[in-house]
Amino acid sequence: MAVAATTEAGARPGRPGRRLSAPAWVGTVPFFAYVGIFLLLPTGIVLYNAFQNPTGGFSLSGLKALGNPEIRGFFWGSIELCLVSSLTGAVFGAILAYAVASGNPDGVVRRLYLAVSGVLAQFGGVTLAFAFLVLIGPVGLLTHASWYLDFPWGIAVIYAYFQIPLMVLVFMPAMDGLKVQWREASENLGASAWQYWRHVGGPLLAPAFLGAALLLFANALSAFATIEAWENQIAYVVPQQISTVLNSEVGLANVNEADVLALGMIIMVAIVMTGYALLQRRAARWLR
């Protein structure tokens, strides 16, 4: 081993630095090829199809479908659910994040809550809908909530199960960034707790809070499994409608409806995520 290493190293001076004639970026080709085929190509297909008319020419008629009242209804449904779910998730998540952050930084509680949040934020699958079904659904063990199948509050409660943990994960760095010294300084100057939050803590956390709320909004927008398992007879939101279109063989009149809906979703998420990125940059000014 050592000998081999020495000889190879010894041979090196004979062949100066550039052993391969290929430029260095060739090493990234597998990555770009993979992403190109399985991310950029599908996105391109959606874009391309959204701008096709039924006979195959370029047209904006697909986009006109977005003005169709029925389709607009799905988008309003999505927006309503995402607003309700992101606001409740953000508020309760921030409260929980504060409770966790104000404790011992190496404590068991903090470790447990962060670890569990990591799993729950990801685990919004069909199992989540089942769990709430047996807790508060028609056969619920805790209560038979009459609002369980109400849109949007019934599903918003279920979404809170992954929105709150996500908020904890995203908002935690901002909470940790609040320095004890700032609180002490404001107290030394005679500020009450309310004044501290109103003039120091609140404004510092506001960009991070809004940014995190936007992230939750995008998260609720893309969620599909839970709402499909919760209620699959009526389509309330865009993802459900995409699924209906993809699964039905009839309705060839608007073959590219799924593509148009998908494009609408991509645009919405892109806007929301841009806002998130801008707010994060603003938040990073103080919290490092």
Place this chain on the structure above:
Amino acid sequence: MAPITALGETPLAAPARRRRGLQARRRRRLNLFRYVAFTVFGAFFLLPFLAMVRFSLEGTTLGTWSVTAWTQIVSYPGLLSAVEITLELAVLTCVVVLVLLVPTMVWVELRVKWISRTVEFLCLLPLTIPAIALVVGLAPVYNRIRHYELSALMLFWAYVILALPYAYRALSAGLVSIDVKTLSEAARSLGASWFTVMVRVIAPNMRQAILNALLLTSALVLGEFTIAYLLLYTNLQVALYSISRNTPNAGVLFATSAASLLFALFLLLVLSYVGRRRRGRG
């Protein structure tokens, strides 16, 4: 807290006492708030899970206990194969994510820094393209794949894309915390091949980041439903969904759901424990 009391104590005794009273009251209030918050949120996170476990242990008559549903997991038609497929997918996706991402990120860091913004952008792009929108464009791609291979394992191609943002963030956090350039130059000047640099120098130094990436990726695959369902493949979540739709065998449904959640939690706790020990030593 300590600096305030230390500061106030010597020159002004009376305000200091008042302030200490204030401090103690605030601390008590904070603790009360924390206990209430942890109890309420703990209940919210625990109750649905407990309800599911209780329901899975329901006997034939209401209120009795039985483990029949749990034993049925093994024999229920199609369920075990779905579990198997999902676990295989998790492993396959993890391997591909690591093999694709770690060398690329290290190489970009070392040799083609100018391309790093593009790589980052592409890795985070799936966050702005919801799975439900991506699947619309993936359908034609998968039609092509089905010409060669029908197995549900082919889902890993799409799952790698879904996992990219999470794996990328975890790995890049690990990469910035080590000095890749010095490490690899040292290894190279001692005659190591690029393969050796990756496997024996870089990888062990970012063990924690790799573990995090693996954890996030497998959690994602275990809970994935959208893509499998709409591309008409059967993984665990799709199998559970179709049980709930077609044959309302409630017991086995909740038993399997509870088991899959438990498994994910277990996976996570093991990984976070391993990670902590590493960090503690280092």
